[in-house]
Amino acid sequence: MSQKRYQIPRRSFLRGASVSLALPWLDIMTGSALGSRSDKEPPTRLCVLYKGCGVNPHSWDIVGGNETDFELSRILQPLSASRDDILVLGNLDNQGSSDHMDAPGTFMSATKHKDADRYSFDQRIADAVGGQTPLKSLQLTADKVWKQHPWLNILSYDKDHQPLRGQHDPQVVFEELFRDYTQGQRNDELASVLDGVKDASSSLTKKASARDKKVLEQYFDAIREVEISIQQTRLNRRSAPIDGKLLRIDPNLKVGNLGERIKAMMDLITLAFWTDSTRVISCMLANTNSRSHYDFMGVNAEFHYVSHHVRNRKVLPDYDKINIWHTGQLRYLIEKMKSIQEGERTLFDNSLILWGSGIKHGDYHSLTDLPLVIAGGAGGKIPLGRHVRFPQAQPYANLLSTVMDLMGCKDTAIGDSTGQLDGIRELADFKTANPDDGSWEIIRSDGKTLTAKGLLRISLDEEVEFYRLTFSDRSELEIRIPYMNNHRLRFDRCVGKVVTLDGEYREVTGKKTLISLTKVQVNP
């Protein structure tokens, strides 16, 4: 009899290594999956994408321009086609711990200490809005789980500070998303088993010592949790038209390498939002001590190893390459979500993607001026295509507060938040930091030395970094000086600022290049 009751979806066991991913479902994802829902407005969804290991600040920072007219930095280049879909944020400072282990938790809750309140902002949102979908929230991790240091990969913590481990296997995520649809009856059986377990719990558990009882509480909490999730799934069972479409899906998700895994996860995020299976997702693309190799894209070194790029300059090109690749994954998600129409808008317009790293400088693990991008309009509430750099550093926690408010959370206090950020819901219109007053030019030159004023930028030529001084007429002066000259003048710290320089230059075919510096002055 039990042949048919023994239902393991056959495809669960069809996995193998190094077979390319095929996603046959994407062609059915045209039009809204929410067609028959009674909701008038499509819901707003939140997706947090965390990429650890920071950035090389010079490769990340946007220099010059203004809020709507700016030049994308090297790492942001892949987003050039999606320039109007993003909001790049600058000068937001986090507090807390930036070590490898704490960085993700700190990013998600803006808290100071390891043992402090880790209730993460995505879970606060999930607790507020997650009750209307079959799954309250979803956690993914594309990076390798390093068992000795599991916290590296954990972003989300629930209100009891229980870490929510991310799912690493796309196939399992798929089954989790559509459990109620493939295994509705199984949920009922499970509920009855758990019911019986609670009922039959014996004197052995009642006679347990006080310490042991505390441990058993965790067990009964876990049972309650499963029961609640079964309830929630029952309550929010999907409507028939979606089932029809889903019937045609046989994902057969096989991922051979990290690149394919992340792509599959981006697809799953889109699928989960499209079917309104959940409205809150966090995804660990790479942790801050990532031992993942990016050999599929020709980088044969660990991400974390190349991220410590100051103590070992040789790794910088690989470091940038990996970060640029990650920005490309954001573009992929943006494009996927934009291809799905939802009423007047697209799925992308109805979502809020927060993309960022828990630390800024990959080698120094700084918590100031975090690299952050918002994509998606959160239901038309965020004007995009902007670069907002706050004139004064703002608490990063205020960004989390703002996102929580946009997502419909009532209580938005978190970490060291002091309120909501200006310039997210509306044009910031901050005074430009380095306005070009027309005076940026070569002030004097005598065939050997010169004085010049302009905006200082940095570029990479093969593996060698050099600097560029931009003038009002858009022409540029190259600066290639010895390491110790740079070092003594702390010249590198002036990047992004308007400076006046004195130095020696060489002229080849009419093109001047500064070859040593005697004086550097930062203009106020």
Next chain:
Amino acid sequence: MLRLDRQTFRWDLFLSALLMAAISSVKAFGGVPENVKAILTGNCLDCHDSSSKEAGVDLSRLLSGADTDKTVRAELWRRVERVVGNRQMPPEEVGALREGEIEVIQTAYREMYVLRDGQPHIGATPLRRLTRYELGNTLQDLLLIDGFLPDDSNGASTKSIFSSIPSDLPGPSGFDNDASRMQLLRPPIREISESVHRAVAILSEKEALFNSVIGLTQDVEKMSESEITQVLARFVSRACRCDQSQGGELGAAYYRQYAKLLETALPPRDCLIRVIEMILVSPEFLYRLELNEGRNEPYAVNARELATRLSYFLWSTLPDDELVELANNGDLLSEDKLRQQIARMLNSPKRVSLSENFAGQWLGFKDLLFNGEYLVDEQWNRESFEEMIYFFDEMIRSDRSVLDLVDSDWLFVRESQVKATEGDYLRLTSESLTGIHADVLATWRENLRGGFGGKLDDPPVLVRPINNRQGGVITSPAVMRLTSSRSRTSPIRRGVWVLNTMIGRDLEAPSDVPPLDESRERLALIENPSVAELIQQHVSKPECVSCHRLIDPLGLGLENFSIVGQWRTEYEDRARVVSQGEMPNGAAFKNPKEMKRLLLDLYGDEIAMNFVSKLMAYAIGRKVEPHDRHSLDQIIRKVRDNGYRLNTVIEQIILSPQFRCRQDH
């Protein structure tokens, strides 16, 4: 209920007496005896006061009894006792402690942290839950099913019904059976329930087997209430490892569930299946509950509880019939019977769990199968994994010295390697083994639990390395791979591995490492600096040296082994491999073999002690604490007297109060 008298444990009376004397001489100042304070002030504070803080250690905070956090204090004291005890500190240049001073510090430490009211104790016994590995074994042994599901493509088993349960995370002990870590996290009830469901479904498909496993003698529909209750009581007693009265109570409780389900018009057999699932998700099954007397001193557990502890330690599964019988009649409490059972259990194929689960986690080679980061290719990883299993199992089988882990004149090496480098090895026949236990690995290969699918035809072969290169696990392909990144070997990672894993020092990564470029610049005068020179320059700062003089020689001595453990004399860029160095005591070595010899000379006893501590932590499901020190000292004495033999370690751990007793506060 049978109870073992506490006196049986023969606490070291001499030591106690000594301590009582010490207590009376103690005049506490901030909790620190005056005589200890004088020794530390006179010998240590020059370097370790609040301004110098050499190696980050500030002892003035200990002495002032200031605000320091309790656990920080305890940890600092542990380090003090350790470095003073093994004469690492004070350094020779400064001048060693005088006769008797070391003992004063040790006595004070014992008084403060090892003993409670002058008596040895074992700390509160944590409640343990079955790990995924244990749950898988238990369900397979209880339900007599094969946990692997056939793969459609080639019939190889790649996936077990338990693999959807998230893996357990190692706790402070380093093992995933650490109760303190498991207590922090909620058990993954949904995944466990699904696995149980699948296991029971597999069983229920085989009618005859189902009936015999559950204990049905006839169709359940024809059975009376009391008959079904009895069946359930018997099954639940076995599954939940409980006694008759508890079994009876649970049997009745589950009969009520059965009756309730019948009312829902579910067929009787399906109701029974559902109830079996309930039992296998219940706290009585998933947790190893023990009776408690609410005492704050150690008392012996009962025979049934001891059988469960024994079985999960040596086999990672539930007790078999013989153990259950000895538990029920109480015989297991006799030390003779217990020793006999240990010997019997080590003779069983189930002992492989010690190699797979204990050694696999301790040495980390489980990662060869389950962490893709270390994948070379499936066959290579599987062979490297098996070499380690065979090695460790041979240690048990022939009761070898635990120091063989560092270096040995026997090895298991993959056939292809032996063939390719004929001159490096002498083949040994199985007769040349001194095996006192049965060879169980053939069985293990047949019923491989976990790992890659597909059977490998050639098991690793027993050889005597005659190349003066290999021996022990330190130079094995497995460990060489696990301590390298995918693209390069790292002497530092290897050195840290040896120190942390083999010697048991808990080194932490430094937070402010100077850039390697800086060292390169300083080395500009030397053409093509070697790896050793680079590292030497890199860690020339005094605060780095204190750890790196321990780490670097160990790693550099292994430079002859490539990422995959192949012998090399030059790097890919043709630079010559230099694997010579100097141990912290000044002894020099020229190659890996000599380095390992010095390693044993210098750290042999620490390595053995570390092994005992690690195995103890695995056995009792928690990190070893200061209060375990008393037992550990006794065990290591016996182990040392017995040539560091592995089975003596196992036996002594089982005979210790940590293993045979319970304490509630």
